[in-house]
Amino acid sequence: MITSRDDVWQKADVIAVNDVADRIRRIVLRPELPRPALPGEHIDVLATVNGEQQVRSYSVVEAPENGGHLVITVFRTPDSRGGSEFMHSLEQGQVLRITKPLQNFPLRVGAPYYVLLAGGIGITAIAGMAALLRRLGAHYRLVYVARSRAAMAYLDDLAAVHGDRFEAHIDDEGGSLDVQALVAGVPAHTELYMCGPIRLMDAVRRTWADRGLDRTSLRYETFGNSGWFDAEPFVVRIPRLGVEAAVGSGESMLEALEREGVDMMSDCRKGECGLCQVKVLSLAGRIDHRDVFYSDRQKASDSSMCCCVSRAVAAAPPTTSGERPAVLTIEVP
Amino acid sequence: MTTSMTTSTTTSTTNSTTAKLLSYPLDAWYPTAWDHEITSKGIISRTIAGRPLALYRTQDGHPVALADACWHRLAPLSQGKLVGRDEIQCPYHGLRYNAAGRCTAMPAQETLNPSATVASYPVSERYRYVWVWLGDPTLADPALLPDMHQLESDEWAGDGETIHAPCNYQLVLDNLMDLTHEEFVHSSSIGQEELSESEFEVTHDENTVTVTRWMRNIDAPPFWLKNMRDKFPGFEGKVDRWQIIHYTFPSTICIDVGVAEAGTGAPGGDRSRGVNGYVMNTISPETDRSCHYFWAFMRNYRLESQLITTQLRNGVHGVFGEDEAMLQAQQAAIDANPDHEFYNLNIDMGGMWVRRLLERALEAEGRSIAAPAPAASSKA
Ligand code: FES
Ligand code: FES
Ligand SMILES: [Fe+2]
Numbered sequence: 001m002i003t004s005r006d007d008v009w010q011k012a013d014v015i016a017v018n019d020v021a022d023r024i025r026r027i028v029l030r031p032e033l034p035r036p037a038l039p040g041e042h043i044d045v046l047a048t049v050n051g052e053q054q055v056r057s058y059s060v061v062e063a064p065e066n067g068g069h070l071v072i073t074v075f076r077t078p079d080s081r082g083g084s085e086f087m088h089s090l091e092q093g094q095v096l097r098i099t100k101p102l103q104n105f106p107l108r109v110g111a112p113y114y115v116l117l118a119g120g121i122g123i124t125a126i127a128g129m130a131a132l133l134r135r136l137g138a139h140y141r142l143v144y145v146a147r148s149r150a151a152m153a154y155l156d157d158l159a160a161v162h163g164d165r166f167e168a169h170i171d172d173e174g175g176s177l178d179v180q181a182l183v184a185g186v187p188a189h190t191e192l193y194m195c196g197p198i199r200l201m202d203a204v205r206r207t208w209a210d211r212g213l214d215r216t217s218l219r220y221e222t223f224g225n226s227g228w229f230d231a232e233p234f235v236v237r238i239p240r241l242g243v244e245a246a247v248g249s250g251e252s253m254l255e256a257l258e259r260e261g262v263d264m265m266s267d268c269r270k271g272e273c274g275l276c277q278v279k280v281l282s283l284a285g286r287i288d289h290r291d292v293f294y295s296d297r298q299k300a301s302d303s304s305m306c307c308c309v310s311r312a313v314a315a316a317p318p319t320t321s322g323e324r325p326a327v328l329t330i331e332v333p
Numbered sequence: 334m335t336t337s338m339t340t341s342t343t344t345s346t347t348n349s350t351t352a353k354l355l356s357y358p359l360d361a362w363y364p365t366a367w368d369h370e371i372t373s374k375g376i377i378s379r380t381i382a383g384r385p386l387a388l389y390r391t392q393d394g395h396p397v398a399l400a401d402a403c404w405h406r407l408a409p410l411s412q413g414k415l416v417g418r419d420e421i422q423c424p425y426h427g428l429r430y431n432a433a434g435r436c437t438a439m440p441a442q443e444t445l446n447p448s449a450t451v452a453s454y455p456v457s458e459r460y461r462y463v464w465v466w467l468g469d470p471t472l473a474d475p476a477l478l479p480d481m482h483q484l485e486s487d488e489w490a491g492d493g494e495t496i497h498a499p500c501n502y503q504l505v506l507d508n509l510m511d512l513t514h515e516e517f518v519h520s521s522s523i524g525q526e527e528l529s530e531s532e533f534e535v536t537h538d539e540n541t542v543t544v545t546r547w548m549r550n551i552d553a554p555p556f557w558l559k560n561m562r563d564k565f566p567g568f569e570g571k572v573d574r575w576q577i578i579h580y581t582f583p584s585t586i587c588i589d590v591g592v593a594e595a596g597t598g599a600p601g602g603d604r605s606r607g608v609n610g611y612v613m614n615t616i617s618p619e620t621d622r623s624c625h626y627f628w629a630f631m632r633n634y635r636l637e638s639q640l641i642t643t644q645l646r647n648g649v650h651g652v653f654g655e656d657e658a659m660l661q662a663q664q665a666a667i668d669a670n671p672d673h674e675f676y677n678l679n680i681d682m683g684g685m686w687v688r689r690l691l692e693r694a695l696e697a698e699g700r701s702i703a704a705p706a707p708a709a710s711s712k713a
Contacts, residue, residue, distance in 0.1 A: 104448040109470040216435035295443035
């Protein structure tokens with residue numbers, strides 16, 4: 001589906017907030033211009049971060065038929081870039097600026113078999129799809145993965161609604177998901193929709209490719225906000241421009257460079273389009289590639305990176321205190 | 334869609350029935366093309382209900398309807414070409430899509446952008462047409478296709494054509510729901526004064542409207558006299574003539590027409606001394622001011638005669654040409670008189686019920702009922 005990129009901003013009243021899991025808050029909005037939301041749609045929200053307006057995207061997790069209310073569910077990330085903290089500060093009665101629901105992750109009706117896979121807060125993009133497939137009487141399986149039960153929003157509701165078709169995998173209860181087995185078990189022509197942390201999605205992508213399954217039947221949405229390593233501060237240098245920027249753990253490299261006045265190009269800001277790529281000249285540390293634009297081969301070469309989501313980390317696991325931060329030397333277009 | 338009947342209020346229905354030109358429901362099947370028009374050799378472009386579509390057929394023979402605008406820069410995919418197995422290649426930068434609308438190749442990168450898709454609409458092939466559903470895909474049930482079985486039945490023979498009518502689809506529905514106009518528009522073929530003199534009866538339910546008219550003991554007009562003589566060589570004398578107009582939501586009208594030797598029992602059901610045809614009409618809105626009007630004339634006698642098939646198709650082609658000229662003139666007059674209301678007559682009863690069913694469906698979809706007025710600049 002073609003997402004309209006028109007910035008149709010509208011007002012929305014915050015009409016309720018409540019916690020639905022550890023660090024996860026459900027926010028009910030009443031948009032000025034109601035429009036039904038389809039499974040997979042998200043809204044962009046203007047968040048106030050350090051006194052500035054920044055755009056954040058959140059999946060619409062519940063939407064009554066007429067779109068009079070939209071529900072989003074926000075995870076307060078440990079290394080928040082400020083957006084999730086702002087969202088958690090909202091109270092009933094406040095007014096937000098939001099877009100109409102936008103579609104980047106459409107569910108195709110008519111596949112013979114579906115697997116829906118949600119990791120953590122990724123459930124927000126997946127829950128509506130599951131509800132629709134259930135209503136249609138489709139063959140589907142809903143797989144929900146997280147570190148702990150306390151971190152799982154909507155767990156009991158989903159289990160009750162989807163019955164046999166639902167399975168939860170909870171790491172700290174010894175129930176980690178076996179990705180190999182999951183992918184090995186899908187019948188031919190299955191469409192798999194997933195949203196979750198990059199490790200999980202990468203493991204599925206590799207196994208899917210190894211099995212030779214149709215790559216267009218593997219559908220995913222990434223907001224580019226989880227990596228292989230925890231976010232840590234690092235330094236980026238552009239010798240040609242004489243720029244050196246410290247990238248904090250709560251901001252992206254793209255944002256840090258923009259803050260330093262570098263004229264950067266970008267579009268999606270979630271690691272899909274490749275417009276923000278920069279050339280890596282030298283590297284002290286390693287790159288945490290968080291995008292889906294580069295192939296594994298390209299990521300392995302570390303010769304360039306998508307600076308909107310990818311980061312640098314110190315070479316060794318960042319356990320020893322006093323470890324020097326990673327330093328990236330790059331060239332920009 | 335039809336279960337929404339009870340939700341409309343009296344006030345809104347009463348007011349809205351006066352909308353001259355109607356918007357089109359989207360939760361509905363619309364014909365896109367005749368079966369033979371869509372092939373695996375090339376892509377055709379056609380706009381149905383305001384949505385430009387790229388239409389083609391897979392190697393296995395399944396029709397495909399993709400949105401005719403590339404995800405990347407919106408270039409029309411219908412101007413691209415079919416490549417590989419059932420894929421369409423954008424004519425601009427070569428992105429490729431499969432029949433599900435999923436991008437399968439991107440230039441200058443080794444991965445596929447996960448959001449690169451174009452809409453692939455549900456399609457259904459039946460009664461010699463390829464139908465498309467542009468609204469909520471989860472409601473696209475083939476059981477909702479209108480009954481046009483005569484088009485693929487061994488008991489009927491005939492053929493048809495498409496008219497690209499320069500008017501709002503509602504004007505075609507109005508035209509077909511009231512055939513008194515035959516006396517004036519089609520005076521040399523099927524018109525006769527008994528049409529506007531005889532009484533008619535209207536019935537309806539949530540999905541259909543039927544208008545029935547019998548003219549007893551009359552002279553057969555030229556078109557029907559010829560048909561009687563094809564079946565009964567040398568036929569002379571009076572006939573009983575019927576027109577039973579069957580409308581099915583949203584825009585299919587199949588008209589049971591014929592004449593039988595007067596007094597031989599046709600009104601009671603014995604049509605053996607007569608000739609019977611079905612005028613099969615199904616209309617897809619294209620824009621608010623144009624539509625694709627698919628028609629065929631089917632008969633249930635002399636099935637073997639290609640001569641008669643061709644004569645009937647050409648004859649109806651001529652008759653419908655007269656309608657098309659009137660519809661175009663009517664649309665122009667409507668656009669030139671934006672503030673004038675329609676007045677309604679007794680003869681509009683069938684058409685008014687059609688409007689009400691359409692308006693209720695539009696209300697249920699939360700869409701505005703009236704088609705937007707044309708931009709001022711497009712007026713003479
Ligand atoms: S802006 Fe699109 S990948 Fe970075
Ligand atoms: S517009 Fe289709 S590939 Fe660029
Ligand atoms: Fe006519």
